[in-house]
Amino acid sequence: MKEAIKAAEDSMRTGQGGPFGCVVVCCSKVIGRGNNRVTSTNDPTAHAEITAIRNACTRLQTFQLTDCELYTSCEPCPMCLSAIYWARIPTVFYANTRQDAAAIGFDDDFIYRQVPLPMEERSITMKSLLRNEALTTFRAWADKTGKMRYWSSNSYAASLLTPAINSISRASLKSTRGTSPTTSPSRMTRMRVHRPINSGNSEEIIRIAQPSPASSSSKW
Amino acid sequence: MKEAIKAAEDSMRTGQGGPFGCVVVCCSKVIGRGNNRVTSTNDPTAHAEITAIRNACTRLQTFQLTDCELYTSCEPCPMCLSAIYWARIPTVFYANTRQDAAAIGFDDDFIYRQVPLPMEERSITMKSLLRNEALTTFRAWADKTGKMRYWSSNSYAASLLTPAINSISRASLKSTRGTSPTTSPSRMTRMRVHRPINSGNSEEIIRIAQPSPASSSSKW
Numbered sequence: 001m002k003e004a005i006k007a008a009e010d011s012m013r014t015g016q017g018g019p020f021g022c023v024v025v026c027c028s029k030v031i032g033r034g035n036n037r038v039t040s041t042n043d044p045t046a047h048a049e050i051t052a053i054r055n056a057c058t059r060l061q062t063f064q065l066t067d068c069e070l071y072t073s074c075e076p077c078p079m080c081l082s083a084i085y086w087a088r089i090p091t092v093f094y095a096n097t098r099q100d101a102a103a104i105g106f107d108d109d110f111i112y113r114q115v116p117l118p119m120e121e122r123s124i125t126m127k128s129l130l131r132n133e134a135l136t137t138f139r140a141w142a143d144k145t146g147k148m149r150y151w152s153s154n155s156y157a158a159s160l161l162t163p164a165i166n167s168i169s170r171a172s173l174k175s176t177r178g179t180s181p182t183t184s185p186s187r188m189t190r191m192r193v194h195r196p197i198n199s200g201n202s203e204e205i206i207r208i209a210q211p212s213p214a215s216s217s218s219k220w
Numbered sequence: 221m222k223e224a225i226k227a228a229e230d231s232m233r234t235g236q237g238g239p240f241g242c243v244v245v246c247c248s249k250v251i252g253r254g255n256n257r258v259t260s261t262n263d264p265t266a267h268a269e270i271t272a273i274r275n276a277c278t279r280l281q282t283f284q285l286t287d288c289e290l291y292t293s294c295e296p297c298p299m300c301l302s303a304i305y306w307a308r309i310p311t312v313f314y315a316n317t318r319q320d321a322a323a324i325g326f327d328d329d330f331i332y333r334q335v336p337l338p339m340e341e342r343s344i345t346m347k348s349l350l351r352n353e354a355l356t357t358f359r360a361w362a363d364k365t366g367k368m369r370y371w372s373s374n375s376y377a378a379s380l381l382t383p384a385i386n387s388i389s390r391a392s393l394k395s396t397r398g399t400s401p402t403t404s405p406s407r408m409t410r411m412r413v414h415r416p417i418n419s420g421n422s423e424e425i426i427r428i429a430q431p432s433p434a435s436s437s438s439k440w
Binding site for chain 1: 221222225228229232235237238239258259260261262263264265270273274277278280281282283284285291293294295297298299301302303304305306307308309310311312313314315316317320321323324327330331332334335336343344345346347348349350351353354355357358360361362364367368
């Protein structure tokens with residue numbers, strides 16, 4: 001958390017953006033860093049958490065961070081909280097609260113109150129248009145073979161951080177597609193190694209090891 | 221909307237990601253495009269709306285799109301909806317619904333139900349840590365001079381899209397810092413031209429014209 005707070009201070013001091021910093025941690029190592037860069041990069045989505053998640057995913061070449069923890073200097077706004085859900089990060093540590101952010105002029109709390117409202121009560125005007133036409137695309141997706149899905153318990157991250165275990169995992173993946181792992185269960189129970197794969201309609205998940213205690217508490 | 225739906229089809233057909241597309245429109249012109257690229261770029265935040273907003277902001281060199289409309293092939297997930305709030309886009313048109321997305325396996329509806337929950341009821345574990353330390357940074361931000369704020373009604377976008385009016389606006393900005401506009405009110409009422417500026421503690425907003433009818437309906 002001290003690193004996240006330092007990133008927030010640096011963001012403010014260097015004029016990159018608001019006072020928000022974040023790190024993503026996996027296997028006790030920082031594998032992603034971010035700070036608010038909205039105003040300096042003209043990107044309203046460049047919040048500290050989004051930046052750190054993108055950084056971690058780029059580094060690990062994965063789109064899900066199931067074995068990671070996120071440390072942020074302020075409670076995530078709804079955009080960043082939702083990004084944490086999409087990235088499948090199970091644990092978040094935060095310092096300042098959304099009310100603290102509101103007190104210095106940020107809209108986090110306002111947006112938290114807007115998101116659950118019925119559309120017609122939001123400050124944004126939202127209108128439905130061409131639903132039937134768009135449903136055709138959704139039906140085509142449902143029928144598509146060979147598509148890459150978001151796995152609900154995918155984690156490629158931890159394996160990439162641990163070369164020794166990773167080499168075993170990769171060998172296992174080659175030899176165990178759809179079968180039981182050939183590596184020692186006692187060693188592999190330290191982490192899950194799921195892999196995003198191109199699947200047909202039958203969902204294929206390669207399971208190498210048991211879920212870790214931290215991840216098994218997730219409701220995904 | 222047809223362009224957004226086409227972007228969704230292209231995303232799916234080319235294997236870039238899920239069946240989601242989006243365009244951002246300003247002054248009847250498409251100024252940002254995006255499609256889902258989560259799996260192909262290993263970026264869980266690369267939803268169609270986020271990508272389109274970032275594209276529009278890069279093109280217009282602004283972090284707020286107050287005079288724009290967003291057309292998306294599916295109701296925005298909470299991450300994208302919140303990004304729309306941060307980008308100050310006042311109007312959204314959508315085709316498929318969150319329930320349609322859930323029906324083909326996406327978590328939009330699940331995350332909508334998670335975000336408003338008290339922390340302890342969410343599937344993500346959230347813990348407070350070092351708040352007092354982080355509050356020091358927020359206090360420093362409150363006291364900081366020369367910081368770039370998020371303006372609540374800033375729009376630099378429209379001016380950049382309309383060279384003729386833009387040239388007038390820029391001239392006006394030079395001549396009217398803190399004073400009344402010198403350009404014809406009848407011409408300038410077509411759009412607002414606010415500008416993000418470095419401000420001191422006294423908040424300085426350069427107002428050139430009246431809010432447009434579309435934007436004045438916003439509660440920001």
